[in-house]
Amino acid sequence: MDLYAESILDHAHHPLCKGPMKHPTVSHEETNASCGDSLELRLLIKGKRINDIRWEGEGCAISQAAMSMFAGHLKGMTTEEAAHLPPRSVFDLLKVSIGPRRTKCALLCLHALKNALRKLNGEPAQSWTETIGN
Amino acid sequence: MPLDTAAIRRQFPIFREEHPPIYLDSAAMGQKPANVIDAMDTYYRLAASNVHRGMYALADEATNRYEASRETVRAFIAAKHRDEIVFTKGATESINLVAKTWGKANLKKGDGVVLSILEHHSNIVPWLQLKEEIGISLRWIDMEEDGSLRMADIDAALKDGKAKLVSVTGLSNVLGTLPPLSDIIERAHRAHALTLIDASQLIAHRPIDVTELNCDFLAFSGHKLFGPTGIGVLYARSPLLSKIPPFLGGGGMVQRVTREEFLPADPPAKFEAGTPPIAEAIGLKAAIEWFTQYPWKDIEAHEHALLAHAIEKLKAIPSLRILGPASADEVAGCVSFTIEGVHPHDLTDILGRQGICLRAGHHCAQPLHERLDIGASTRLSVSLYNTPEEIDRCAEEIRRAIAKLKK
Incomplete structure (x- = not known):
């Protein structure tokens, strides 16, 4: 299917869960230095569950649409479940085939999530290799 | 004397392919003539x-x-x-x-x-x-x-x-x-x-x-x-x-x-x-x-004409902004631009699927992009083997890609 399918462009133009959050439990920003994409993720955690999620970001349609779709998917998930999400969880939401040159665009949201949760647990950030290789 | 682009292109295996790419990324890598x-x-x-x-x-x-x-x-x-x-x-x-x-x-x-x-x-x-x-x-x-x-x-x-x-x-x-x-x-x-x-x-x-x-x-x-x-x-x-x-x-x-x-x-x-x-x-x-078999003045004239043509075509695209002087008299080799609401990687990904090769990103010049207050740009670069028809096709596909990404 076309990488720029209607659903992806819809999310890119009208992103879900985008905006500020007053008192996030944790917030974390990741950037994709090679193209200037950036995502800042804000999570409100209650009882080990992602109670609410907001994000800010700039970048290509793929990175922004993936974040928008992923945000809806994360709401209500336990932090334990979220910490173990594989790259496939993002690819399945996008429903289009993501080639190697756009992998980092698509997975920037997952990378931001993983490192937000690691920050929450006082753990060091994980590398891109770990995010992609999971 | 104007360069014989057709004769030049015949010396490159890649341009002898049945469907050669529209290669506008020579600033990153020049194509290779057969003698090399x-x-x-x-x-x-x-x-x-x-x-x-x-x-x-x-x-x-x-x-x-x-x-x-x-x-x-x-x-x-x-x-x-x-x-x-x-x-x-x-x-x-x-x-x-x-x-x-x-x-x-x-x-x-x-x-x-x-x-x-x-x-x-x-x-x-x-x-x-x-x-x-x-x-x-x-x-x-x-x-x-x-x-x-x-x-x-x-x-x-x-x-x-x-x-x-x-x-x-x-x-x-x-x-x-x-x-x-x-x-x-x-x-x-x-x-x-x-x-x-x-x-x-x-x-x-x-x-x-x-x-x-x-x-x-x-x-x-x-x-x-x-x-x-x-x-x-x-x-x-x-x-x-x-x-x-x-x-x-x-x-x-x-x-x-x-x-x-x-x-x-x-x-x-x-x-x-x-x-x-x-x-x-x-x-x-x-x-x-x-x-060096081609005289410098012919190479310069050919590339000047290509860039002048590219700048004219790009300028005519709504919401496209050329970075730098936007005059072929003041540049050589390449011209870069941004398009409001269209990320360079989305644009060049779509162009790439049509066999049109342009570079997107910060081109290993992040301080310059920071100075220009942009994250990334798209670059069109020319060489002696490029033709005005390639530029036309590229400009046309840029318009199509914008229409697709912005609708």
Whole structure:
């Protein structure tokens, strides 16, 4: 299917869960230095569950649409479940085939999530290799 | 005489394909004419042996071909002596060589290195490394909105006499602007600073005469000059190289080695430790021979016409903004742009699916993009094998991609 399918462009133009959050439990920003994409993720955690999620970001349609779709998917998930999400969880939401040159665009949201949760647990950030290789 | 683009294209295997790409990314990599590929192929098939080693005919042949390439490079940039030409693996290594040998031996804490805001990371990071290691200061030459350098900044950077090197590009790999090299070099020399020219882009778009320019160092890569990857050149004005400590240590760069010490060889061997890129040097020679069969004025006229056409076509696209002067008279090689609401990676991904090759991102010039207050841009670069029809097709597909991404 076309990488720029209607659903992806819809999310890119009208992103879900985008905006500020007053008192996030944790917030974390990741950037994709090679193209200037950036995502800042804000999570409100209650009882080990992602109670609410907001994000800010700039970048290509793929990175922004993936974040928008992923945000809806994360709401209500336990932090334990979220910490173990594989790259496939993002690819399945996008429903289009993501080639190697756009992998980092698509997975920037997952990378931001993983490192937000690691920050929450006082753990060091994980590398891109770990995010992609999971 | 106008270039015969069709005849030029026939010499490139890639353009003889049934569906050749519309290749507008020569600023990143020049395509390869068949004679370059053949020259390297012949060396590997029939003349493979190491240089400056064996006592047999084959080894002589390899040495002769390798050194003949040095002579071709010397003549191409009008250096006085062959031993002013050092083969490296690319412009990046050439600049690193200067930073890590001349720089470490001659710069001390508080000394300055002057760079322009137009620089590629390869002419920034080696100096940032020296800033970390030694504590040198980097002094930046800013630009006007049209991409021309602020000459007052150069004078200000040189004023206290602490700046020991001015290292600038000859042609911006993003804006296509051409800093006034002779003027910059003269100002640097008046302040007793040396000069390094990053000619990575300039080398394929304007004639270079290092003797007339009077620069101290000049660096370029083979792959942007229609040659192979893995080879580059460092020119250093004689006798600078004999005063600089060696770079990498190993075979070929020494006269004598004992258990206690070593005596370095004379330049350029002193800087070419290990088995050099022999096939690549042979390929580079073939590339220069191929390229120099066309008169510079014809190449310049052809590329000027292509850029003028590209700028006109791009300007007509709504919400597209050209970075820099947006005039073919003031740029060479490339033009970059942004489109409101369309990320360069989305644009070039869609174009790429149509076989149209444009580069998107920060083009290894993040400080320049930060100065322009943008994260990324799209670059269209031209060469002597491109045609106006390719530009037309590209502009048309850009319009289509925008319509798709913005709807």
